[in-house]
Amino acid sequence: MPPQDPPTAGLSTGAVARRLGVSPTTVRSWERRYAIGPAHREDGRHRRWTPQDIARLELMCRLTAQGVPPAEAARTARAGAPGAPGASGRPAQAAAAGPPATQPPGAPLPAPGGGPGGLLPLGPVRPECRGLSRAAVRLDAPAVADRLEAALAEHGLVTAWEEVIAPALHAVGRKWATAGERYVEVEHLLSWHVSGVLHRIRPQPAPPRTPPVLLACVPGEQHTLPIEALTAALGERGVPTRMFGAALPADALHDAVRRTGPRAVVLWAQSRTTADRALARSVAGIEWGLRGARSHSTLLLAGPGWGSGPALPHTGRLLGLRSALELIAPPGPPPGPLPAAPRP
Structure with missing residues (x-):
């Protein structure tokens, strides 16, 4: 039986992927897109994942499995486990949100007059997500539909889902979970329109006899x-x-x-x-x-x-x-x- 590498040598990308239950392509894609790769490369080329590197990936896996968009999950994972001090000494979730400002991007949205009280926390998101969330909180159905169509046309389905639609849905869901029955109508309106715009995407023809x-x-x-x-x-x-x-x-x-x-x-x-x-x-x-x-x-x-x-x-x-x-x-x-x- 060949000797095993000592733990300090780290694991290969394939070994990490098997440990996490994902494909090596996914691990490499996360490294490339979200800067969540290993700190050390053997011989300057081969990736070697240390326990600390793997812990970040495991946290990202848990967050994405809970529905957190990958970019947000990566920011949190790079900062450390939730509740643990990040590089700045703040909790990881606060560090991932970026430094405070007078009116930061993605600042909580006040509910309009006559609507449910409280704020809709979004965190650092695209402007299109803020616009979609404002329209949903106002129960402005035409504006919700317009913003969804515009996001799909501008960014394509995958980016629009990950960086515009899903963060808005999660913010509404979190608000609903903490505000009793309020905001249920906001979630229902937004969900209805998201479902509608997804159903209008026409599929491309498939090769004959392709199993579904x-x-x-x-x-x-x-x-x-x-x-x-x-x-x-x-x-x-x-x-x-x-x-x-x-x-x-x-x-x-x-x-x-x-x-x-x-x-x-x-x-x-x-x-x-x-x-x-x-x-x-x-x-x-x-x-x-x-x-x-x-x-x-x-x-x-x-x-x-x-x-x-x-x-x-x-x-x-x-x-x-x-x-x-x-x-x-x-x-x-x-x-x-x-x-x-x-x-x-």
Whole structure:
């Protein structure tokens, strides 16, 4: 048995990716886009991830799994674990938000006269996100629709989702969670218009006989917007999809997998109370086809409900829209089958 490297030598990108349950491409993409790479490179070229580097990545994984946009998650991860002092001595979340100013970008928005009281905390976001949030708080439906269309036209679906739409939705959701029943109407209005604009994105034609990607929420789960965004983004890349929406019963999910023979199944759970690991195991084990030539799908678990517990056999995790696309539909020729999960 060859000797193992001492812990101080660090891990390779592939080893880190296996440890986190993501693809090496995702780890490299985060390093390139969000400056969250290792501090040391062996021989000036090869990445070697120290325990401190890996801890930052693990924190980023947890945050993105909870629905935090990757750029915001990376800022928090670089500053340190939540509640721990960052480089400036402030808590990491405060450090990630940037220095205070008289009117910083993304300052909390006051509710309009006659509307719900309190503030809508956004943090450092794009101006388009602030405009969308203001329109939603005013219940100005035409302005919400206009700002969503403009963000998609200007930035494309992935950036618009990560940096404009998702931060606005999260801010409204956080306000609702801390303000009782107030702001529910704001969340419903914004969610309705986001869903509408996603449904209007026309998919590109798929190559003949391309197996689809099946997307569904677990039984009892009503939050669909993240997988609606993934459905639209896959369609833009010419990947056929079968979207079953909210709260698909378990028997119906099993039947849909057997009838469609999908290349991948994306199963969304927003809450730990709805994330059913037994259901996930059974879906991962579904096979179809002629006797002696059976096939199975790759199961991809998405959403914060699945938590950060031990990985289920024959499954993968999706940690945000961009990394999901890199795994399911990377740029290049039309996608073929995903690598099959090994069978015992």
